Amino acid sequence: MSISENIQKIKKQLSKNITVIPVSKRQPYELIQEAYDGGQRIFGENKVQELREKHEKFPLDIEWHMIGHLQTNKVKYIAPFINLIHSVDSLKLLKEINKRAKQNERIINCLLQIYIAKEKSKFGLSFEEIENLLSSDDFNNLENIKIIGLMGMATNTPEKEKIKIEFDKLKNAFEKIKSSFFKNDKNFKELSMGMSGDYKIAIESGSTMVRVGSLIFGKRNPH
Ligand SMILES: *Cc1c(COP(=O)(O)O)cnc(C)c1O
Numbered sequence: 292m293s294i295s296e297n298i299q300k301i302k303k304q305l306s307k308n309i310t311v312i313p314v315s316k317r318q319p320y321e322l323i324q325e326a327y328d329g330g331q332r333i334f335g336e337n338k339v340q341e342l343r344e345k346h347e348k349f350p351l352d353i354e355w356h357m358i359g360h361l362q363t364n365k366v367k368y369i370a371p372f373i374n375l376i377h378s379v380d381s382l383k384l385l386k387e388i389n390k391r392a393k394q395n396e397r398i399i400n401c402l403l404q405i406y407i408a409k410e411k412s413k414f415g416l417s418f419e420e421i422e423n424l425l426s427s428d429d430f431n432n433l434e435n436i437k438i439i440g441l442m443g444m445a446t447n448t449p450e451k452e453k454i455k456i457e458f459d460k461l462k463n464a465f466e467k468i469k470s471s472f473f474k475n476d477k478n479f480k481e482l483s484m485g486m487s488g489d490y491k492i493a494i495e496s497g498s499t500m501v502r503v504g505s506l507i508f509g510k511r512n513p514h
Pocket residue numbers: 314316337358359485486487488502503504505506
């Protein structure tokens with residue numbers, strides 16, 4: 292099947308209000324071009340350098356999403372064009388995004404990355420850390436960013452029940468944060484969860500954005 296057919300196959304399984312984000316990281320340009328020619332306009336990337344190169348190479352009507360860990364000192368490179376940053380994991384990073392958005396006369400949409408696993412994971416904020424961040428005066432002074440939801444990942448495991456429990460927890464955290472901090476904010480509506488191996492489970496738990504790479508493009512190039 293072609294890349295476009297792979298994308299269409301996934302889109303057909305999902306209701307219209309769910310966004311499929313083809314993850315094009317470490318994929319050959321031809322395959323991305325093929326998806327573009329088939330009408331795809333949103334792509335996800337996880338590295339700043341690669342994202343910049345692709346933004347320069349491909350047409351300007353693509354919406355680029357940053358889905359990987361973002362270092363504060365690299366925000367300036369993507370601030371002029373990035374459409375959505377899924378992986379905001381600190382107030383410091385959010386302040387930098389705000390600063391660079393302001394310089395570019397933009398408002399940048401962001402998701403807060405949350406983890407629900409018991410062990411502290413490498414990236415992301417705990418539920419309590421998100422509450423603290425959203426309650427802080429510093430946060431309330433940021434005028435050039437908009438928080439439009441949360442992003443989360445499930446443990447990489449073949450155990451479907453375990454994944455389902457984790458996605459349900461993420462959804463629950465999303466609802467709580469929405470009702471506490473974004474009750475009258477209709478922009479706060481996105482829950483980015485689910486990848487190639489678990490997007491169907493994520494949808495059952497209320498995901499609104501699935502980030503699908505290898506199922507669409509095939510195996511990635513090694514680093
Ligand atoms: C690479 C990546 C994906 C896509 O992974 P696949 O298993 O290829 O679908 C999704 N989310 C993030 C954050 C990623 O880094």
